[in-house]
Amino acid sequence: MEQRLQLLTLGVRDLAAARRFYVEGLGWESTLEVEGEVVFIQLGHGLLLGLYADLANDAGVELTSAGTPPFSLAHNLDSEQAVSDFAARAEAAGATVVKPPQQAAFGGFHAYFTDPEGFLWEIAHNPGLSFAPDGRAQFGG
């Protein structure tokens, strides 16, 4: 059984605002957009982020929309300065920095922000986690 995740889909209430944040604010290019419905953004080797306005209906479940959902997405960077710069750019693009850039318990440096929909991102410089050329995670460094 292959261990794979190909799509991470955020069920957004305001697709236009989510698009403004990720595509215009962060400057990430979209791969495919269906207006009023979905925006796909490539976020790695074989991985797409989806911003999707109709997730609840598609899955047939009621989705929780209040507060911060219990998960985070992490964007790792090469230096502490890059973490601070990214947090500032995200804030300028409409994010709320909920934990300012600071030393992290894991030994690196990080910040957390929530995007305009309330999704939680960690921006981290973590010398203890790297990825080999074949993509495998390597802990300790």
Added chain:
Amino acid sequence: MEQRLQLLTLGVRDLAAARRFYVEGLGWESTLEVEGEVVFIQLGHGLLLGLYADLANDAGVELTSAGTPPFSLAHNLDSEQAVSDFAARAEAAGATVVKPPQQAAFGGFHAYFTDPEGFLWEIAHNPGLSFAPDGRAQFGG
């Protein structure tokens, strides 16, 4: 600005139960485990899934724990039968199938389940989405 997601961290209430589901139930190997704290599972090229008991404290935000959080993780497979098989295996491992395997609006075949913590997964066969050898998403097919 590089478009990358390296970590997807689920803030779990019951780490042991989450581990049982993903590692023992689905049979996915963990890359690193710190007992009582975190389990990391490689889910692709340069991508880790984290099961983390202390996300709220680490991020300094209150996390929503009721209901289904507004996002899904997708695991894509090569055939309709594989989708049905995976849904059955997930159910046997403790998942709740919230949308049984069926034809999907996007033209393929899919099912949705929630894991023991309530996180939503889509299991899909989607002939209209593939990934090139370099990992880039290709729509239409």
